[in-house]
Amino acid sequence: MTGKEIYEIYAPFAKKWVEWVRPVPFVAIDTYNRKPISNWVDRKVKFLDKYENDTAIFIDLTGKESIELGIGLVHIGYRPIPIFNGTDEQNGSKATTDTYIVESSLINGAEKLKKIEIPNDANPAFLLDSSRINRYRDKKSIFDNSWDLYGQDIPSIEYFTQNGIKKIIVVGNEINRDLRKIFLKFQDAGIEFYLTDGYSSVNKLVLKKKILDYLEKEEI
Amino acid sequence: MELLKIPEEKYYNYRLNAMFNCYKWDPQFYDSNTLAKYVLLLSKQENEEVIKLTELLDKETRLAEECINKNKKMIKKLALPREIIKQIPNMQTYDKSKNIRLMRYDFHPSIDNNWVVTEVNSDVPGGFAESSLLPDLARKTIDLPKLYYTSFGEMMVNAINDKLNKKGTIMLIHCTCFSDDRQVMQFMGDRLEKEGYKIIYGAADHIKFKDKQAYCILENNEQNIDLIFRFTPLEWLIQMKPRTWDGYFNTTTKSCNHSISIYAQSKKFPFVWNDLEHAGISMKTWKSLLPETIEAKDVGSRQNFIYKPIYGRVGERISIEEACKGDEYKKIIRDVKKHPQQYIAQKKFISKPIKADDGKEYHICLGSYTIEGKHAGYYARMSNYPRIDSYAADVPVLIKG
Numbered sequence: 079m080t081g082k083e084i085y086e087i088y089a090p091f092a093k094k095w096v097e098w099v100r101p102v103p104f105v106a107i108d109t110y111n112r113k114p115i116s117n118w119v120d121r122k123v124k125f126l127d128k129y130e131n132d133t134a135i136f137i138d139l140t141g142k143e144s145i146e147l148g149i150g151l152v153h154i155g156y157r158p159i160p161i162f163n164g165t166d167e168q169n170g171s172k173a174t175t176d177t178y179i180v181e182s183s184l185i186n187g188a189e190k191l192k193k194i195e196i197p198n199d200a201n202p203a204f205l206l207d208s209s210r211i212n213r214y215r216d217k218k219s220i221f222d223n224s225w226d227l228y229g230q231d232i233p234s235i236e237y238f239t240q241n242g243i244k245k246i247i248v249v250g251n252e253i254n255r256d257l258r259k260i261f262l263k264f265q266d267a268g269i270e271f272y273l274t275d276g277y278s279s280v281n282k283l284v285l286k287k288k289i290l291d292y293l294e295k296e297e298i
Numbered sequence: 299m300e301l302l303k304i305p306e307e308k309y310y311n312y313r314l315n316a317m318f319n320c321y322k323w324d325p326q327f328y329d330s331n332t333l334a335k336y337v338l339l340l341s342k343q344e345n346e347e348v349i350k351l352t353e354l355l356d357k358e359t360r361l362a363e364e365c366i367n368k369n370k371k372m373i374k375k376l377a378l379p380r381e382i383i384k385q386i387p388n389m390q391t392y393d394k395s396k397n398i399r400l401m402r403y404d405f406h407p408s409i410d411n412n413w414v415v416t417e418v419n420s421d422v423p424g425g426f427a428e429s430s431l432l433p434d435l436a437r438k439t440i441d442l443p444k445l446y447y448t449s450f451g452e453m454m455v456n457a458i459n460d461k462l463n464k465k466g467t468i469m470l471i472h473c474t475c476f477s478d479d480r481q482v483m484q485f486m487g488d489r490l491e492k493e494g495y496k497i498i499y500g501a502a503d504h505i506k507f508k509d510k511q512a513y514c515i516l517e518n519n520e521q522n523i524d525l526i527f528r529f530t531p532l533e534w535l536i537q538m539k540p541r542t543w544d545g546y547f548n549t550t551t552k553s554c555n556h557s558i559s560i561y562a563q564s565k566k567f568p569f570v571w572n573d574l575e576h577a578g579i580s581m582k583t584w585k586s587l588l589p590e591t592i593e594a595k596d597v598g599s600r601q602n603f604i605y606k607p608i609y610g611r612v613g614e615r616i617s618i619e620e621a622c623k624g625d626e627y628k629k630i631i632r633d634v635k636k637h638p639q640q641y642i643a644q645k646k647f648i649s650k651p652i653k654a655d656d657g658k659e660y661h662i663c664l665g666s667y668t669i670e671g672k673h674a675g676y677y678a679r680m681s682n683y684p685r686i687d688s689y690a691a692d693v694p695v696l697i698k699g
Contacts, residue, residue: 081318101318101322101323102477167499168499169519218542219517233328
């Protein structure tokens with residue numbers, strides 16, 4: 079399958095939420111001739127018993143786990159929406175973030191996904207790679223392909239609420255700094271947040287502003 | 299100008315092909331689709347008129363920047379960042395014949411049937427693939443093969459070949475954390491690789507300067523660079539820590555753009571036009587096309603002025619009230635009051651919306667590139683309100699024969 083064909087499996091014509099599927103890793107599948115991974119794990123969803131009409135999910139685990147769990151969520155009715163946005167490093171150089179594994183795992187995910195029917199209006203499970211924010215370089219000669227998620231990369235608060243979303247479950251060890259920044263505004267708009275590591279049940283979370291949030295220049 | 303709708307049944311594939319064959323990796327901004335469902339058609343006359351004006355503007359701008367570079371009094375009026383002002387002595391070695399000068403002028407149709415130019419993207423204009431590949435995709439999609447266009451990419455390749463003669467290493471400098479920067483660079487890199495160049499993608503701090511020559515320090519890519527193609531804005535570059543950016547201002551390595559680009563990038567550029575004219579450089583075309591521009595602090599009771607940040611990009615923080623979202627207008631005005639020196643005020647013009655063939659109306663910004671003084675294609679964006687900002691959609695430009 080080409081990157082474009084794989085993209086179409088994740089973002090089929092005229093389905094809800096698919097406009098936000100980011101093409102970047104799918105383009106790279108062709109550019110770098112990526113192959114499927116050999117250690118794919120079929121994951122079962124342990125933190126949620128059933129599909130919830132008012133709930134969207136953000137999976138913020140490492141890339142491979144995120145895609146595996148995203149496919150697991152398909153079985154209870156959610157649509158995986160990959161929003162990976164990292165680019166590949168210059169040939170030969172070391173990178174801060176491993177994009178290969180994301181690109182390859184998306185191929186495996188597509189093989190599974192194409193066999194499953196998802197309702198047209200299924201709620202989204204946004205897929206993220208938690209290692210995206212790894213910006214540390216021990217040498218300047220390393221290629222920094224880390225990336226942040228910005229508000230503009232996902233639907234607006236109004237879109238979520240108009241489509242019946244009242245709760246967001248974040249699957250990850252914590253709410254990473256870029257998500258926190260976006261979600262503080264969502265919380266102000268009345269959306270509730272829940273956190274799970276993917277294994278234990280979800281816990282309600284109240285995001286609190288930190289001193290830095292108050293000091294930051296007003297965003298226009 | 300005309301807007302021609304891409305048939306609904308063809309649009310899904312058009313968008314897919316734009317992403318996978320035309321480097322359109324950022325097709326969505328919040329809830330806005332940033333790839334228009336239209337094609338913008340220019341008449342032969344409109345095209346000729348814009349080309350003529352673009353080249354006149356470019357001639358004035360290039361003469362102006364060389365003059366400003368040697369004049370401290372004018373430089374002071376541009377409100378350049380302090381770190382850049384300190385580099386100006388290093389920029390005296392600028393030799394235009396050794397560099398490639400790229401700019402993009404933003405044209406808008408106004409209600410009185412004239413063109414208005416709101417700014418020049420002097421430092422790091424983008425939109426390369428949208429202006430080079432998207433028109434051909436659109437032409438095939440709507441099956442109108444006789445419409446033509448000028449490919450920015452091919453013009454840039456020719457300009458680079460003139461300087462490097464198809465030999466050497468080109469480093470494409472961008473913010474490596476942003477895929478929307480990389481898409482611009484990747485288009486140029488893939489095309490230049492076909493010409494035989496070695497291409498290196500890297501960030502501004504992946505270059506070291508030794509005896510003014512640029513050298514790549516990326517692992518397994520350590521080598522001299524023959525051309526720096528920079529997409530990192532200068533005002534971002536100087537924020538880089540540790541400080542390794544001084545060399546960009548006096549390098550002998552060929553550059554596109556050289557840091558001389560900062561003078562016209564400042565929205566305070568019009569404040570030196572009278573000085574330039576005293577020095578014998580005509581700014582006639584600029585004066586006829588740019589709306590009246592004054593210091594933000596001088597607006598007082600004068601009506602119909604909008605505020606723009608001096609180094610604003612993609613329409614951000616422009617105080618067009620009817621185009622602002624939520625409390626954005628209030629926030630901008632509050633920021634102008636706090637930091638008036640960071641803004642200019644520009645007389646508001648009334649943008650003339652273009653009616654599409656489906657009856658809907660859109661506002662247009664027609665970006666017209668120049669490379670080395672010659673027109674080099676168009677990058678257009680459209681919006682359903684009179685501000686072309688990040689929510690606007692890219693629309694390919696085709697010309698009627």
